[in-house]
Amino acid sequence: MKNILIVDDHLQITEVLKEYALKEGWNPFIASDGETALELFSKQPIEVVLLDVMLPKLDGFGVCKMIREISNVPIIMVTAKGEDYHRIMGLDIGADDYIVKPFSPNEVMARIRAILRRIERTEENQHTIVRLTYDNLIVYLEEKRVTIDEQEICLTKRELELLWLLLSNREKVFSRDNLLDSLWGIDYFGDARTVDTHIKRLRAKLDEVNHTNWEIATVWGQGYKFEGRK
Known part of the structure; x- marks a missing residue:
């Protein structure tokens, strides 16, 4: 049974999401403030965190930052409608996804299902290829590590998967x-802006160490690719 941490200070929202999570066969843990969320996270093996931005005691950004110091667990931030800076800030500090209030509980469950499927696919892939190398770049999938010239680059789970x-x-x-x-x-x-934000953040972290023989390139009008120059 998958453990899902739901963090929101609105009792009605958490009760509805809890009921939907139970119907999915998941085990929901509920926190109404940031401090309780961190306490639960430290005691339970959580697979996905659904995290509201506006929380008592410690807001969602603070919770996200502290979780990212110790874990790459997928985090879905919940933001208010129209608060684009909340969405951008959440992604910048390591959130994997975001959802806007008011939302449909079915949509939330669909987001969580998608994340859990991705985790399962990643775990399956770990039994085949566990390391990729190009020039001075090494990506260790199983260890969730990235190095450039043997210097470790700290990436979130989503950034590592993207790379x-x-x-x-x-x-x-x-x-x-x-x-x-x-x-x-x-x-x-x-929307697609989520991809652009993650690419921008990934590039900034990779650029902390010199790498003249490769880059994450933009192909205008088409998308992105890993481009080697060797």
Whole structure:
């Protein structure tokens, strides 16, 4: 049974989501503030976190940052309608996805199902190829590590998956829709700006160490690819 952590200070919302999660066969843990969320996370093996931004004691951004210090568990941020800066900030600090209030409980469940399917696919792939190398770049899938010239680059789970996908298909151009389907799942209800934000953040982290023989390239009007120059 999958453990899902639902963090929201509105009792009606958490009760509805809890009921839907139970129908999916998941085990929901509920927190109404940021401190309780972190306490539950430290005590339970959580597979997915559904995290509201506006919380008592410690807001969702603070919770997300602290979880990212110790775990790459998928995090879906919940933001208010029209608060684009919340969405962007959430993605910048390591959230994997976002959903906007008001939302349909069925949509939330679809997002979680998509994430769980992606985790299962990644775990299956770990039994085949577990490391990819190009020039001074090494990606260790099983260990969830990335190094450039033996210097470790700290990536979120989603960023690592994005790099792995591009690197394992060198020179292949992925459209934003291709990347959304591959990494976020066909049930994803967001937009292509999510991909652009993750690419921007991934590039910034990779650029911390010099790499003249390769890059994550933009193919204008088409999408993105891993481009080698060796």
